[in-house]
Each structure stands twice: as structure tokens, then as C-alpha cells.
Amino acid sequence: MDFRLIQxxxxxxxxxxxxxxxxxxxxxxxxxxxxxxxxVKTLTPQELKDIGIPMVLANTYHLYLRPGIGVIEQMGGLHxxxxxxxxxxxxxxxxxxxxxxALCQVNDDGILFRSHIDGSQHFITPEQIIQFxxxxxxxxxxxxxxxxxxxxxLEKVQTAMTRTxxxxxxxxxxxxxxxxxxxxxxxxxxxxKLRRQSAKYLASLGFAGYAIGGLSLGEPKEVTLATIEETVxxxxxSKPRYLMGAGSPDDLLEGIARxxxxxxxxxxxxxxxxxxLLTRQGRHNIRNAAYSRMEQPIDPGCDCYTCHTFSxxxxxxxxxxxxxxxxxxxxxxxLYFINNLVQEIRNAILNGTFSSFRDNFWADYQxxxxxxxxxxxxxxxxxxxxxx
Amino acid sequence: MDFRLIQxxxxxxxxxxxxxxxxxxxxxxxxxxxxxxxxVKTLTPQELKDIGIPMVLANTYHLYLRPGIGVIEQMGGLHxxxxxxxxxxxxxxxxxxxxxxALCQVNDDGILFRSHIDGSQHFITPEQIIQFxxxxxxxxxxxxxxxxxxxxxLEKVQTAMTRTxxxxxxxxxxxxxxxxxxxxxxxxxxxxKLRRQSAKYLASLGFAGYAIGGLSLGEPKEVTLATIEETVxxxxxSKPRYLMGAGSPDDLLEGIARxxxxxxxxxxxxxxxxxxLLTRQGRHNIRNAAYSRMEQPIDPGCDCYTCHTFSxxxxxxxxxxxxxxxxxxxxxxxLYFINNLVQEIRNAILNGTFSSFRDNFWADYQxxxxxxxxxxxxxxxxxxxxxx
Numbered sequence: 001m002d003f004r005l006i007q008x009x010x011x012x013x014x015x016x017x018x019x020x021x022x023x024x025x026x027x028x029x030x031x032x033x034x035x036x037x038x039x040v041k042t043l044t045p046q047e048l049k050d051i052g053i054p055m056v057l058a059n060t061y062h063l064y065l066r067p068g069i070g071v072i073e074q075m076g077g078l079h080x081x082x083x084x085x086x087x088x089x090x091x092x093x094x095x096x097x098x099x100x101x102a103l104c105q106v107n108d109d110g111i112l113f114r115s116h117i118d119g120s121q122h123f124i125t126p127e128q129i130i131q132f133x134x135x136x137x138x139x140x141x142x143x144x145x146x147x148x149x150x151x152x153x154l155e156k157v158q159t160a161m162t163r164t165x166x167x168x169x170x171x172x173x174x175x176x177x178x179x180x181x182x183x184x185x186x187x188x189x190x191x192x193k194l195r196r197q198s199a200k201y202l203a204s205l206g207f208a209g210y211a212i213g214g215l216s217l218g219e220p221k222e223v224t225l226a227t228i229e230e231t232v233x234x235x236x237x238s239k240p241r242y243l244m245g246a247g248s249p250d251d252l253l254e255g256i257a258r259x260x261x262x263x264x265x266x267x268x269x270x271x272x273x274x275x276x277l278l279t280r281q282g283r284h285n286i287r288n289a290a291y292s293r294m295e296q297p298i299d300p301g302c303d304c305y306t307c308h309t310f311s312x313x314x315x316x317x318x319x320x321x322x323x324x325x326x327x328x329x330x331x332x333x334x335l336y337f338i339n340n341l342v343q344e345i346r347n348a349i350l351n352g353t354f355s356s357f358r359d360n361f362w363a364d365y366q367x368x369x370x371x372x373x374x375x376x377x378x379x380x381x382x383x384x385x386x387x388x
Numbered sequence: 389m390d391f392r393l394i395q396x397x398x399x400x401x402x403x404x405x406x407x408x409x410x411x412x413x414x415x416x417x418x419x420x421x422x423x424x425x426x427x428v429k430t431l432t433p434q435e436l437k438d439i440g441i442p443m444v445l446a447n448t449y450h451l452y453l454r455p456g457i458g459v460i461e462q463m464g465g466l467h468x469x470x471x472x473x474x475x476x477x478x479x480x481x482x483x484x485x486x487x488x489x490a491l492c493q494v495n496d497d498g499i500l501f502r503s504h505i506d507g508s509q510h511f512i513t514p515e516q517i518i519q520f521x522x523x524x525x526x527x528x529x530x531x532x533x534x535x536x537x538x539x540x541x542l543e544k545v546q547t548a549m550t551r552t553x554x555x556x557x558x559x560x561x562x563x564x565x566x567x568x569x570x571x572x573x574x575x576x577x578x579x580x581k582l583r584r585q586s587a588k589y590l591a592s593l594g595f596a597g598y599a600i601g602g603l604s605l606g607e608p609k610e611v612t613l614a615t616i617e618e619t620v621x622x623x624x625x626s627k628p629r630y631l632m633g634a635g636s637p638d639d640l641l642e643g644i645a646r647x648x649x650x651x652x653x654x655x656x657x658x659x660x661x662x663x664x665l666l667t668r669q670g671r672h673n674i675r676n677a678a679y680s681r682m683e684q685p686i687d688p689g690c691d692c693y694t695c696h697t698f699s700x701x702x703x704x705x706x707x708x709x710x711x712x713x714x715x716x717x718x719x720x721x722x723l724y725f726i727n728n729l730v731q732e733i734r735n736a737i738l739n740g741t742f743s744s745f746r747d748n749f750w751a752d753y754q755x756x757x758x759x760x761x762x763x764x765x766x767x768x769x770x771x772x773x774x775x776x
Contacts, residue, residue, distance in 0.1 A: 038705065042712045044693075067705040068682065074681055075701055083697045093504040292455065293462055303434075313463055317426065320776055324430045324712055374459045387709060 002181045002208045003028075003240045003261075009354040013232060013259035016349040019240060021087040021139035022055075022179050023079070028240065029349075031247060031342045032057040032264040033335055035054040036096075037066065038082040041269050042328045043335075045084045051304070051336045052343075055086060055139075057264045060132050061093025061100070062387045064124075065115050069132045077137035088266070090138035092129045092171075094145040094185070095213065095244070099381065106146055108163060127174040134177045142211065143171040145185040145385060150217040157189035163197050168340040183209035183242060190223050192230045199234035201234045209262075210235045211242040215266070216251070216264035218377055221370060225254055232259040249278060249341055250263055250367050253358060256345055266388040268338045270380070272330035275319045278337045282366035286330065291316040306331075389595045390569045391416075391628045395698045397742040401620060401647030404737040407529035407628060409475040409568050410595040411467065414444075416628065416735075417644045419635060419730045420477060420652040421723055424484075425454065425775040426470040429657050430716045431723075433472045439692070439724045440731075443527075445652045448520050449481025449488070450775050452512075453503050457520045465525035472629075474669070477652070478526035479516045480559075482533040483571070483601065483632070487769065496551060515562040516557040522565045530599065531559040533573040538605040545577035549586050549755060556590055569628060571597035578611050580618045583643055586621035597650075598623045599630040604639070606765055609758060613642055620647040637666060637729055638755050641746060644733055654776040656726045658768070661720035663707045670754035674718065679704040692724035693717075 007016045019026040033048065040048060048056065058078060061109045063069065075081040078088060093385075098104055101113035110125035126144040128341035133141035144167050146160040164187045175182055184207040188194030208239060212231050214222050228243065237239055240261045246252070247265020255263060268278060275286045279299045284291075286298060297307035298315060306315070306329040318326030348357035395404045407414040415689070418480070421428045421436065424447035428436060436444065446466060463469040466476060478598065486492055489501035498513035514532040521529035532555050534548040551574045563570055568766045572595040576582030590598060599620050603612050616631065623629055628649045635653020643651060656666060667687045672679075674686060685695035686703060694717040706714030736745035756764075 007554070037709045038702070039709075039711050039713045044713065045697075046693075046718070066708055071681055071701060071705070075683060075699055081699070081702055081705075083702075279555065289736060293459055295463060305434075309433075311463055311469070313455065313459060314426070314469055314471075316467075317459070320454055321425045321427075323425060323427050324715060325427045325432065327712060328430070328432070328716075 003238070005238060007350050009257075009349050010352070011355040012257045012358075014256050014262065014345075014349050014354050015259060016346050017261060019055075019087070019140075019239070021055075023085060023139050026054045026087055027343075027346060028261040029252070029342050030055060030262050031252060031338050032262065032267060034264055034266040034388055035082070036062040036080060038063060038072075040335075041273070041388055042324070042331045045082065047332060048084070048335070049086070051332060052339050053086075053335060054081075055089065057089045057091060058082070058136070058138065059091050059093050059096055059387075060129060060136065063090075063097040063136065064132055065117055069135050071388055072136045076137075079137060087140070088138040088141040090133050090142065091244070092133070092144045092185075093145040094140040094142075096127075097124075098147045106163070106169040108166065126170040130171050130174040130182075134175075134180065137179065140181045140183060140209065142183050143168045143185055143233055145187055145213050147187065147214050148189055148194075150190065150214070150219040152189060153224065154189075154191055154194070155253060156188070157191060158194055161187045161189075161194050162165060165198065165201050168207075169205060172205060172207070181208045183207055183211050184230055185211045185213040185244070186235075187214050188231075189214055190219055190227055192227070195227055195231045196234055199231045203234060203236055207239070209240040209242060211244050212260075213244050215243065216245045218381065220374070225258065228255060228258045228260065245271065248339065248368070249280075249338065249361075250365060252338070252342060253345060253361055256349075256357060257354075267333050268334040270388055272334040273327040274328075275330065277330055278334050280361070280364045283368055286312065286315050286326075287319050288316075298333065299337070302333065302337065303340075304333050306333040306336075391626070393626060395738050397493060398740070399743040400645045402644050402733075402737050402742045403541065403647060403649065404734050405649060407443075407475070407528075407650075409443075409569065411473060411475040411527050414442045414475055415641070415731075415734060416649040417730050417734055418442060418650055419640060419726050421657060422652055422654040422776050423470070424450040424625060426451060426460075426466060428723075429517045429616040429661070429776055430712070431765075432718045433470065435472075435720060436472070436723070439720060439725060440727050443477065444472060445477045445479060446470070446526065447479050447481050447484055447526070447775075448517060448524065449484040451478075451524065452503055452520055457523050457595075461523045465523075467525060474527040475528070476522050476551070477528040478524055478530065479609045479652075480521070480530040480532045480573075482517075482530075483535040485512075486532075486535045494551070496554065509776065514558040518559050518562040518570075522563075522568065526568065528569045528597065530571050530575055531556045533575055533601050535575065535602050538578065538602070538607040540577060542577075542579055542582070545579060546576070546582055549575045549577075549582050553586065553589050560593060560595070569596045571595055573599045573627075573632070574619055574623075575602050577602055578607055578615055580615070584622055585614055587619045591622060593623055595627070596742070597628040597630060599632050600648075601632045603631065603767075604633045606762060606769065608762070613646065615644060616646045621728050635726065636739065636756070637668075637726065637749075638753060640726070640730060641733060641749055644737075645742075645746060656722040657719050658776055660722040661715045663714075663718065666722050668749070669710055671756055674700065674703050674714075675707050676704075684734050686721065687725070690721065690725065691728075692721050694721040694724075749776055
């Protein structure tokens, strides 16, 4: 058994459970920090443990290009390489190939692409992606999927979905290691019909877990949420559901309310390095002059190392000087905040108080306005090459 | 009493002692990591303590410009601002004004300069520099000095020296806080006559400690060492001697052999961020392909967190990807190595084995060749704006 459902909320689809993995038990809902290149940017594994992070994500595409799967194999696998002895999930890298690689050509066999780092040409198949992930040795591994853009036509999205289904079957057949847990990825873009078709089809193949891919890519938030709702109802109750690429505080809360158990996103760590600190009120830009003389920590109620040790003024100073310590301290705070939020949500589900928790959250929280959010996301998608 | 001399080496001028400061006792010889902007780049104060660092340096010029002396005063002083409760030395910033600021004009009153950050114009006097340092609240503070270039003419260096002497007296008179320890700075460039004159004159003023400034600025290493020798003999035996801006392993060993008690330098932290790891064999460039598959740590005998936790291959990977964690891990190693080296030297002095320690060191150590060293130093001096 890879997943145990413990409690469901009577007023929503929220649920609390546990992932059972070779490297330990992970309470759900859970947020996985992104460590694509075998490092959660700026932090040591010890700091991740101190924050309370139960599981991290790494990326097969990134690690295949650098340092190479063979290097990590020689170093004794991904856990040992990055000195992280708790559970790891490796993404197949499907999304990263389609969004980062140059000259990406897909056919039924696999994907031909050029590395975004050195332009070298590669062809990889679903079978190889499974083999790479078996060599890396993560606890949970993902099928190779084809991930269309959020504004692609129905025909294009349908073709990608059908191919994703075929590849999911091939990945399933290619799996040799039985100690790793393989998840499928539902595609279908923002088309409810396709999402339902994809969820049903993949559910019929009997995977150990189901991810929802191809969301949070620039579409409006209400479309994201509606698509999650359409999809979740067709996924098996007894299996974990994983929303890929979502990680703002409101994404987490509303995803959980719709039945999601697992999340990953570079958002908390990426915005930290831009000086955006997350609190229950929303995002605060530490570069703002208002913080230059603030003796209190950025989030006075927070128990993280950053808030316990430093004033907002010190953090403001570090960002003014572009000091690397600033990026670290902001990352520690944001991951602590997100991890703590998810734990509080889990406790609320267990205590039967999720609905009031959700109401209280929204009474305090000021989300990033939709236009700013989409424009920032778009800029990031265009510019990112940093492997997060 | 601010300094206690415990042991002198019978075969050299090496000595072991203790600095007694308001924030605790510091064993000497000691190396001070550079935290110009109230942060030792990439590290938390907790990490510095874990490494065993007994004291750090910050810079009045940098802190005056950002965040401003008044901000740090409002935050309760420099110790509290940067969350470091052990001793701090603040440099006056004389050297930084002359080397970093634009349009720097000096007269007997003080220095007129433009900020290297925003071009704003400032005029500061020796009295103000003392006042700033009293507000910051470091344990040891420095006089304002005029620091000529290493290739300036004798006349220019002499004028700067004479002014440095006048300023030293003004700084002495301006001091109000008696809990802070004020050091003078010997100048005189590479001219033995001037160095002797400067050392004698400042010694006659009765400072609590004596720094040697204006060295390690691009002159050949034998000139640096000869100048230290000329100077040290004229400084009082009972007072600490501080060689400013020197911090390579061989600088430390040979400086100590010549009677130096204190050092500061950005070298160990700066070269770390460039991927140069210090060991008893010399500098190793972790970006070198030879490390890409090395399972051992970079320095197998080292007890630092980096060497205890990660393979050289992982560190190589982080640097290949320009991951910030790489800069941190290399910084931790280099500071641990340097701090440990100085401790070992101190123990050798106390045990009467300094001479054999020195011989053994040179049997293993391959210094950076002189031409490379001078060219790298020159490039760095021209390009640095990062506040280290």
C-alpha cells in the first residue's frame, strides 16, 4: 500500500492521508519544494529538515543533462548524491523538455530536442525516462507526458493527450523496479471533455497515483480550479492526487478543498529570491522602503529561523545589497510558511474544522491580483533557464 | 588589558595570545572573515559559529552608505543588526573609500568622495569615522587612514603617511566610548624608511593595537613580507599586530612567523564563490572536469559540513549549474580550512613546534604562482563592487 486515506472533510473534497514510501511516511496534503537540479535552491538538506520538509522533487530532464544519469548512478543514486535521506519524487521532465528545450519535435516514439544548456541533440523515449528514474532511485516516479501550451487548440491538445496515454502504458510496461511508485499524468488542457477522457482512461490503467499536469501555465485561476474539479471526480478515491506546478498559498488551500493531496511548485522559492515574502496576509516585497527601518521580523508570528533571528530591516538591507544570504533567508521563510500552512490545513481536516479554516484564511489573505499574476507568470515562463 | 601575550616561538617571531574584548576572548593568531555589509557572504551567523569563527570584520564605509549608520543604531547596534554576539572589528573604510569611491579628493580635513553605489557626494572626517564606529558598537575600531596605491611615488606615499598620522591623533582625541578598542594603521607603502617612520610615530602615540595597512595590494609577495618585517620590529611587543587584507594560507603562516597576530581578508570567501577550494596542497578549482565523478569530498581529511556531507562530484555539479548552494558549501569549507589552519598554527606555537609545522606546511603546499596571483588580484581590485 502506497497511500492511506485517513480523513475526508464533510463540507468539501479536502482529505488527509499518508504516502507510504521506501524512505518513510509523508503526511498529506503535502507540498514538495522544487529541487530540479538535485538542490532546493540556496538551501542545504539539513535546513530543509529543520524547516520540516518531508519530501522534495527533482527533475529527470535537468539531471539527465547535468550531471548526467550515469554520474548520479556512480555516486550511489540521487538520495546519496544530494544527501537527502527522506522521500524524493522525480518528475519525468516531460513539461521541462517542452517548455525549456529548443527545437523540440515529438512523434509517437518519443521526443527529439536540443538541450537548453549546450544545444546538444537528444532523443528520448518513455521507456528511457523510466529507466533514468529507476537509476536515480526516487521513491515516486512519473510517466513521460506531452504537455501542450495552455492556449493550444483542442485538436493539438487532444493529440498530445492521446500520446500521453500511450506513453503512460509504455512507462507502466517498462517499469522494472517494484520498490518505486509510478504515477500517471492527466492531460487535456482546459477542455473539460478531454480532461474527463484523460482521467477515466488513465484511471482504468490502475496507477498508484495520479497527477494533474498542464495547469497553472498562464490560464485564469478560475479555469484552473474548474479543471481540477472536473478531473478529480473521475480519479479513484483510494489513490493520491497530485497537482503539478501549483504552490501559492491560495492554490494550496483551494486545491486541497477540491481533493488534491500533493503539490509541487517553484513559486515559494523563486519569489523568495525576488524578495517576495509570503504571509497569511499575502506577498510582501522586502525591497520596499517601508521595511528599511522595521525592527520586527517580516512575519512576527512565524517560528522560522529568519523571523526568529533577524529584523525586516536586516532582510531589506541584504536585498538592497543583493547579498546571497538574503535569498537564503527569504527561501527559509517561504518554505517554512508554506509547509506550516499545509500542516495547519491537514490538522483542520483531521479536526473537522477545514471549512472555518478556509473562511478565516480568505478573511486575511490578499491574493496577488490576477493580471499581475498572469503577467509575472508569463515573464517567468519566457525567461527561466535556471533549472527550478 | 586588551591583549595578553601567552607564548613566543624561539625560532621565529610567531606568538600566541588572546584579545580581550567586550564580547569575549579571542585566541590569537586569528583570522577575521570579511563581512563588510554586515554579512559574511552567503553564511548565517549560526554557520560561522558552527565553523568556529571567533570574530568577524565589518566595514564602516559600506555600512555608512547602506543601510546607513542611523538604521543600525535604531536596530540596536551592529551586533544585534547582524545577529552576531561575538566580537566584531569595524574597519574605518579608509581603504575602501580610496579604492571604491569615485572622484575621491583628500585634504587635511577629510575625504570628499562620491558613493560607488549611487554617485551621491559625501565628505567625512576622522572624527566622524570614530563617531560612526562608536554608534555601530564594534569591539575593535580603526582610525581613518589614507591608503595610497602600491605603485605610487615616494612623495605621494609620504604625504599620505603624514596625513594618516595626523588623522590617527585626531581619531584618538575623538574617541568617547572607552569600552571600544582603537587601533592605529601603519602606512608608508613599500618604502622601508617610511614604514619605520610610521611604525615609530604611531607607537609613540600609545594605541591599543597596530594594523599594517597598504599591503597585499598587488606588490610582489617578497616585498609584502620584507615590509612586514621592517614594520613589526618597531611595534610594541605587548600590543596586537594586525595585517590588513591578507588571508591566503601562506600569507597567514608567513605573517604569523613574522609576528602578526590578526588578519582579515576576503580571499577565502571570494575565491570560494569562484570555485577555488583551499587545502593543505593549495587551491583546487572545483569546476575542473576531474571532479565531475569524484566520490570523495574535496578534502577527505576535512571535518567541515561540506566535506562531511557531499562528494566533490556534487560540488562540481552545483558549480556547473551556478547553484547558490555551491557558493555556500565552498565558503563553509574555505573558512573552516583557514580557521582550522590558524588554530593548528597556534597550537604549534604553544607546543613549541611552530618551525616544524612551517616546514611541513611548505612541503605539501603549492602556492598560486606569483604571476597568476598578481593578475587575479589586479582584475579583482578593478572589478569589485560587491562589498566584500
